[in-house]
């Protein structure tokens with residue numbers, strides 16, 4: 001298995017709306033395995049296919065101590081509430097920001113065998129990751145959600161340039 005290159009801003013693939021997966025086959029399974037390996041190697045909590053240059057509606061989520069979640073053609077069916085939380089993105093290295101996210105997120109998606117499932121998360125890292133990764137599939141990044149530039153900072157503690 002190969003680790004994939006993580007695309008960073010301003011790579012245009014990050015801004016393109018991803019296409020629906022038409023068929024779950026062995027090459028898709030392989031891509032997902034490689035995405036998981038890439039996410040783990042980068043210590044990320046999630047990774048969306050556009051971040052490795054593939055414009056398909058696929059995301060993986062890896063919350064510490066929980067089973068890895070694979071989402072194929074995910075859709076957010078319900079969002080409730082609002083909270084301000086800190087966020088970063090493997091495609092925007094060296095930065096972190098504060099964004100508004102929903103408290104409860106309900107998602108519908110397909111698994112590796114093509115079975116539809118639903119998942120609901122409330123007020124936790126999973127809820128945040130679901131929104132963040134599914135945003136990637138429409139070309140949205142967390143920096144688009146900031147209330148202003150003062151809500152973005154460099155993780156090395158220096159002032160933003």
Ligand code: ZN
Nearest residue numbers: 088089090091
């Ligand atoms: Zn991201």
